[in-house]
Amino acid sequence: GDSVTQMEGPVTLSEEAFLTINCTYTATGYPSLFWYVQYPGEGLQLLLKATKADDKGSNKGFEATYRKETTSFHLEKGSVQVSDSAVYFCALGGSNYKLTFGKGTLLTVNP
């Protein structure tokens, strides 16, 4: 079945550092890929998405590229801010709109 593996956290960075959170997936067919973010005390919200191979999703300075050859969708940001502290979830979606989520990665950015 479909599955998502993302790097274990927690990740702790200083402000303006470079961020990478790795995500790989296993799926049949051609899923869409997503990154969701969860701020403390809130529900998840979509950060970015990509629907086909080689697509790049981007939002708020975050980027991720859909790599079919390596079945990966790594999240990157060139310069993190304290306000980026949150839990980040990688997810894949099939044709039935059901999403399969990774376990989440806690990011803490210190000033």
Added chain:
Amino acid sequence: DAGVIQSPRHEVTEMGQEVTLRCKPISGHDYLFWYRQTMMRGLELLIYFNNNVPIDDSGMPEDRFSAKMPNASFSTLKIQPSEPRDSAVYFCASNGQGTGELFFGEGSRLTVL
């Protein structure tokens, strides 16, 4: 536009009591999902509906859990009887056809003593 609305936001109850969590999806969305989030198991899909019909309930942990969607604007998740291991944050999410994006509520934090 209002987002997905869940109630209650917090619930503390004693083992053996019945718990009912409620969800109002975004108007016009025809998919509704119930997820459970814990530190140990992360985010788990419990059940989802399409046009008020349950499509996949394979994630429902056991018979103590039940979910209904009597109409397009309301769904409930019921636990009877509740147990301490049911303590978690329960999220409802909805999805409009063709978007591929889930919209989550703020969650209901359940503590069973």
